[in-house]
Amino acid sequence: MQGNSKDLVGTTLGTCTLEKLIGKGGMGAVYLAHQQRPARQVAVKVLHSYLGGNDGELSQEFLARFRREADVVARLEHMNIMPLYEYGEQDGLAYLVMPYLTGGSLSERLKQQGSLPLSDAVSYMDQAASALDYAHAQGVIHRDLKPANFLLHADGRLVLTDFGIARLINDAAPGTTLTRTGVTLGTPDYMAPEMALGEAIDYRADIYELGVVLYTLLSGHVPFTGSSSLAVITRHLRETLPLLHQTRPEIPPGVDAVIQKATAKDRTQRYSSVRDMARALHAAIEQPNSYQAQREEAIPTVVRPAIAPTILSNTPHSGIGTYDATPTTQAQAMTYEPPTMRSSETPAFLPPPPPYTPQKQSAWWRIPLIVICAVALVLTGVITGTQLFKNSAVTSVTATPNTQPTQTSGSNKTPTVAPTATSNAKPTTAPTQPPSPATGNVPTGQLLYSATNPGPACDTGSGTWVIYNSANVNCQSNGTQVTNTATARTLQGIFLTALPGKNYPNDYVLEANVQQSQNSNSSFGLYFRNQPGNQQGTYTFLIEPDGSWQAAVYDNTTGVPKVISQGTFGDIHATIKLAVVVKGSQFNFYANGKALGSVSDATYAGGTAGLAVDQGGTITVSNFALYATA
Incomplete structure (x- = not known):
């Protein structure tokens, strides 16, 4: 093999001529190259020659593993993972051909x-979580997450690179563990403790490293420094990461809690998936004052033994990641069973919240307060009596929604406009309830399923999605774009029709971030309790073009809707976290955590959930989640 120090500029590997050295790492060098067929600029990563050893037989074994691992990486098709155009071996060199990104x-x-x-x-964390969740589901882990391996596409999208063949270092020769001469698997600044200790590696090593990456992005520096790689990794083994909000007060303390949990020394105390970590990060930002919840999610400090001086070399190097499918020994097998993550121990890294000390006040305010309460009680009684009288006179709701379903041949529900809304069903209706200060947050139980990017081909989980009524679905970096292409007033959308490994519950909490495109003005929102097969029954919770909201139930036979609740909303083009709590015959509707109203309707006892958009509308949907009810 050629020496790894040789300048390969001008060398032709396959159809690529190397033009410029653009980077070096512990596993190889990256060149800007010109590919002849098809004609384009590409990046070519050439692996260091010592990875194959000096023994001819060992080199053949290395190349066989290289081909196997590269085949696996080539099958990773995700918008946030660097694609592999081709790979090969020539003149004793193994190389990979990838897109050249300019960002x-x-x-x-x-x-x-x-x-x-x-x-x-x-x-960036959202995009990284989407990529890693997809890779982990395929049995692939990275092992070398760091800012240098997060590249930026010209369109601003994050692209994770260096997946696939770092395990070749471990497997290159009998008896090797974490390192060979001058080579480190992974980067000490970000390395998970179990990697340094030579333990079996699974997807939770990526969660640890992603937590360190998040810390680095927010602080501008790595959490630990030292005079050598040994000193740095020893601190990773024994110390918790510093708290960001102590030096950057604008960072919510909950963000620190997320980082601490992700970087727990004991891997069983980390998040069960990178998706859960991303979800917790959003919650920490959206609810920065829920201090007690942050403490409950925190993990205790776990001190690991000091690392042996022979484990690491003194020079940190870069890897290309790893694939852990078809392990040859039990120690190499990747265990993808989510552990129980919550600890009952008191976290050591967050101080207790300060005690509440009420200020002393004089008693002058008591008299006007009593008067106000008395007036409020009288008004409440009058309003309640009036409302009860109105309800006793109402026999059915005949409001006409903006969107209504009718059946087209061979399709499921096709919502369209009808002049009058009448339903064969006899739901029990209740008046819209005003928002209550006690319902500022959506009550949820255990998470049943989530998707950063919902929909067929976009969701990297194992849920089953279908496109409803020919909607146009595009996977994007910030969510899934759903466009209604119908030429008449007809609802289109997507449905989550099955959950992986569990039955669809009758009661659930549905939540999703939805934003309508600025150039569209259509109804959009959530489907819930959608009836299976060609039945037309479903419920909808929609934001309307006039800035109102409404909930409707669709007749199972005729597809005609009936409005069962409605109210005012606001800006229809802002990003909205829509949620509906479906429990028995009671439905509660929320936007951005604020209660909009509730209604009771017993038309359908169960059914699936989805997202809806009316004619001409385009919405971007992210962070779809299905919870058990609280």
Whole structure:
């Protein structure tokens, strides 16, 4: 094999001529190259020659593993994972051909800006979580997450690179563990403790490293430094990461709680998936004052033994990731069973909240307060009596919704406009309830399923999605775009029709972030309790073009809707977290955590959930979640 120090500029590997050295790492060098067929600029990563050893037989074994691992990486098709155009071996060199991205890396951005804004870091974490969840579901783990491996596409999208063949270092020769001469698997600044200790590695090593990456993006520096790799990794084994909000007060303490849990020394105390970590990060930002909840999610400090001096070399190097399918020994097998993550121990890294001390006040205010309460009680009685009288006179609700379903041949429900809304069903209706201060947050139980990007091909989980009524669905970096292409007033959308490994519950809490495109003005929102097969029954919770909201039930035979609850809303083009709590015959509707209203209707006892958009509308949907009811 050729020496790894040789400058390969001008060398032709396959159809690629290497033009410029653009990067070096512990596993190889990256060149800007010109590919002849098809003609384009590409990036070519050439693996260091020592990875194959000096023994001819060992080199053949290395190349066989290289082909196997590269085949696996080539099958990873995700918008946030660097695709592999081709790979090969020539003149004793193994190489990979990938797209050449011009947007730089997060490492370069940190050098230019220092720390990143919290909103940017969260966006990158969402995209990284989507990529890693997909890879983990395929049995692939990375093992070398760091800002330098997060590249930026010209369109601003995050692209995770260096998946696939770092395990070749471990497997290159009998008896090797974490390192060979001058080679480190992973980067000490970000390395999970179990990697340094030579333990079996699974997807939770990626969760640890992603937590360190998040810390680095928000602080502008790695959490631990030292005179050598040994000193750095020893601190990873024994110390918890510093708290960001102590030096950056604008960072919510809950963000620190997320980082601490992700980087727990004991891997069983980390999040059960990177998706759960991303969800917790959003919750920490959206509810920055829920201090007690942050403490409950925190994990205790776990001190690991000091690392043996022979484990690491003194020079940190870069890897390309790893694939852990078809392990040859039990120690290499990837265990993908989510552990129980919550600890009952008191966390050591967050101080207790300060005690509440009420201020002393004089008693002058008591008299006007009593008067106000008395007036409020009288008004409440009058209003309640009036409302009861109105309800006794109402025999059915005949409001006409903006969107109504009718059946087309061979399709499921096709909501369209009808002049009058009458239903064969006889729901029990209740008046819209005003928002209550006690319902500022949506009550949820255990998470049943979630998707950062919902919909067929976009969701990286194992849920079953279907496109309803020919909607146009596009997977994007910030969510799933759903466009209604109908030429008449007809609802289209997507449905989550099955959950992985569990039955669909009758009662659930449905939640999703939805934003309508600025150039569309249509109804959009949530489906719930959709009836199976060609039946036309369903419920909808829609935001209307006039800034109101309404809930409707659709007749199972005729597809004609009936409005069962409605009210005012607001800006129809803002990002809205819509939620509906479906429990028995009672439905409660929320927007951005605020209660909009509730209604009782017993038409359908169960059914699936989805997302809806009316004619001409385009919505972007993210963070779809289905919970058990509280």
